[in-house]
Amino acid sequence: MKKRGGSRLLAxxxxxxxxxxxxxxxxxxxxxxxxxxTVFPIGRGFVAVGSGVGNFFHTASDIHNLTSQNAKLxxxxxTLRQKLSEDAELRVQNDxxxxxxxxxxxxxxxxxxxxxxxxxxxxxxxYLTLGRGSNAGIKEGMAVVTEGALVGRVSEVSAATSKVAxxxxxxxxxxxxxxxxxASGTVHGQIGAxxxxxxxxxxxxxxxxxxxxxxxxxxxxxxxxxIGQVQAINVNNNDVFQTALVAPAxxxxxxxxVFVVIGQ
Amino acid sequence: MRPIKPLLxxxxxxxxxxSFLAAWRPAGVIPNLLLVVVIFLAxxxxxxxxxAAALMGGLLLDLASGSxxxxxxxxxxxxxxxxxxxxxxxxxxxxWALLVTTVIASALVFNLAVLANLAxxxxxxxxxxxxxxxxxxxxxxxxxxxxxxxxxxxLDV
Numbered sequence: 001m002k003k004r005g006g007s008r009l010l011a012x013x014x015x016x017x018x019x020x021x022x023x024x025x026x027x028x029x030x031x032x033x034x035x036x037x038t039v040f041p042i043g044r045g046f047v048a049v050g051s052g053v054g055n056f057f058h059t060a061s062d063i064h065n066l067t068s069q070n071a072k073l074x075x076x077x078x079t080l081r082q083k084l085s086e087d088a089e090l091r092v093q094n095d096x097x098x099x100x101x102x103x104x105x106x107x108x109x110x111x112x113x114x115x116x117x118x119x120x121x122x123x124x125x126x127y128l129t130l131g132r133g134s135n136a137g138i139k140e141g142m143a144v145v146t147e148g149a150l151v152g153r154v155s156e157v158s159a160a161t162s163k164v165a166x167x168x169x170x171x172x173x174x175x176x177x178x179x180x181x182x183a184s185g186t187v188h189g190q191i192g193a194x195x196x197x198x199x200x201x202x203x204x205x206x207x208x209x210x211x212x213x214x215x216x217x218x219x220x221x222x223x224x225x226x227i228g229q230v231q232a233i234n235v236n237n238n239d240v241f242q243t244a245l246v247a248p249a250x251x252x253x254x255x256x257x258v259f260v261v262i263g264q
Numbered sequence: 265m266r267p268i269k270p271l272l273x274x275x276x277x278x279x280x281x282x283s284f285l286a287a288w289r290p291a292g293v294i295p296n297l298l299l300v301v302v303i304f305l306a307x308x309x310x311x312x313x314x315x316a317a318a319l320m321g322g323l324l325l326d327l328a329s330g331s332x333x334x335x336x337x338x339x340x341x342x343x344x345x346x347x348x349x350x351x352x353x354x355x356x357x358x359x360w361a362l363l364v365t366t367v368i369a370s371a372l373v374f375n376l377a378v379l380a381n382l383a384x385x386x387x388x389x390x391x392x393x394x395x396x397x398x399x400x401x402x403x404x405x406x407x408x409x410x411x412x413x414x415x416x417x418x419l420d421v
Contacts, residue, residue, distance in 0.1 A: 008312040009345075016319050016341055020334030028333075035327045039275075043283035043328075050287025057290070118328040119286030121278070123293050123397055124378045127330025155330055163330040170387045171331075192292070192393040253289055 149249035274321035306347035307357035318344035
């Protein structure tokens, strides 16, 4: 009896090791497809409930700030409305000049909505699983956004789901550009502490409050997607580069719906 | 029904961890619900049943994860086997001290494994922030342990 138990244990451990080896060869696809169609759709409902609970506690703890936040946001809306009408005029001028110079019209990417069905189940890596995959036209490397801000990049795709590496993942790297001063650097996530933009030349100027956008360099992601806002700058004259701390513009916690940019 | 019940329980625990708890993130961390469930299963069921359930739960979390496929399967299997060994050496998992030690030590080992993978890829790690995050997770893992302990006897039918 003991011998049978021991061989059963060995068989189970061997099965586990075999699955890992299969995955390295890409042979676990049928298993992933099975999970895509059975388990992850249920996860979507749980994500919605979890996000609701998280938002409730966040709001309850933040209630004393709501009045001042409301006033600040009303002022911001009024300023943005003014800016929108100025931008509309600028867009018309831009299009006219492009036509006159013979430039091609820039093609905006098409946005595909996708629900979040699962998150990275532990605390140091930052990924999420979307409920749409290659069947919807999603490919590896595509940008994922929400409310106009960068969420991350598609890292893995199957027929019905895709994995997205978030901007806050420590392994995520993207070339960023200061929208105001045009200083460039590499933006990457760090554990539990927002984003860092480093490799900024000492001669470049970066100010607190500046908006950081994707630069489009290397063709990884489209240019102009908002990454976040500069919170603090670390300048040391003895260093080759300066570093800035960036708060991500997208609310990466409690995400339920995001958009994948395709066709850029 | 006997072999299916632990498998259903770990499937539910893995699903809740990867969706509900990961979306909620109390205090910004995800409690390791599956770890507590695997420990209870390994403490109350035969070794092969506990290992099969740990493998299943770990596999589901690996499928939900975007990195390190196989890490969770390996980790939860080791936890199940470790609990079985301690039980055979005379450990009593009705004792709170042993339960708390197992949960904290296991969570620490797992987080160190993830951080080691990042360090190997030359990612800069703030060990102070990682320690704070682990500390908060450990507190929530112990809260989950406290919530589930009265129900653990229902795992052995």
